Amino acid sequence: MRAKPTPLGAQALPAGLVVRSLQDLKLVQKRLAQQRAEAEALAVARREAEVKRQQANRLFELAVGPVTRLHPPNKVLLNNDPPPPIPVQHQLDEQRVLLESISDDFDVSSLLDTDDALSFRRPGISVEVTRKLRRGEWSIQSQLDLHGLRTDEAREALGQYIREAHKLGLRCVRVVHGKGLGSPGKSPVLKGRVQSWLVQKNDVLAFVQARPAEGGAGALVVLLRPSPGGH
Template sequence: MTQHKQASSEDLDAFLAAVDGATPLSRPDRVSFEAPKPSPRPRQRERDEAAVLGELLHAPLAVDDWLDLGGADSFLRSGLPRTLLRDLRRGRWSIQNHVDLHGMNRHEAHAEVAVFLSESMAEGRRCLRIVHGRGNGSPGREAILRQLVKVWLSRCQEVLAFCHAPPCDGGDGALWVLLKAGGKRR
């Protein structure tokens, strides 16, 4: 252990004489090690995405929804030009993301679709494929998920249009979905 002693006036005078005429180092050559500031949280986007999830997961299913969309092979949001749906059907949009709902019950599928749409929107992906199957494994061989997915998509305001995929991409067991443009939000 070292002991510190008080500097005497002689020591202080000797030190000042030794550094007399010295030039201090300039400050700009110093490196500052500040922690990077966190990026701002997009709280409104988070609230919007949570609202979309809530809308998809908890909105009641009306009989009109079943009748309006159950047998429809496509959907176009009101006020949009029919050319948008035509271009989607013709494959003029490239599929940027997909999800397969095979083996899921309707509750699992509902949650999966909601998360899939939310993540796709956040990543700026516009054209999606949702494989819901043809219902061959369902009781009574009814395509319950096919009908439900159409209803869920039609309720989501971010969905502009959807249609059945061509046979090479799943046919009536899959949907092509077009979302609103919004760009990458992350």
């Protein structure tokens, strides 16, 4: 007679397995024993891993020694204003001005071309440059008028003007010194001085007397050296 399916009490059967005989019952017991063994093995592995982790932490503590938490420093962080920048470029400009200071005692007569207008060109500058200046082939980009200034005021104004014009990248400027008609003796006081001052400025490459429509004998057309930042 074939036995009816029998439950195993409190023990759960593997899914889909029905006990129909004693042989089936033994098979179920075997599978349940395997499951219990696997669960115990997994639990043992987890306990061993935890023990190893704790031992590793203990080894680190033994190697480092006692650890004391650092107390926060008794400091107050203030948002102080940064120190003012050092005007290095301004200082360099001032030193350059001192090095290029112009003198009233400089004799320029030997440096001027002995033509009708007494033009000037530095060594290495061709005669064609002054010819082009006379013909107006260089466009005048700026002008300085020294009328009404004393000699010391005119000297300072001219030095500053040439320095700033060169820094701005200007190449051709006009300096009006006047014909001296209002001076005692009707002689041009500033004309010779301006020529002497311009010769002493390293930024000046050449100058010529202006054309009649641009001031004639009362003005000079000046060619400046190209500046590093100019065009």
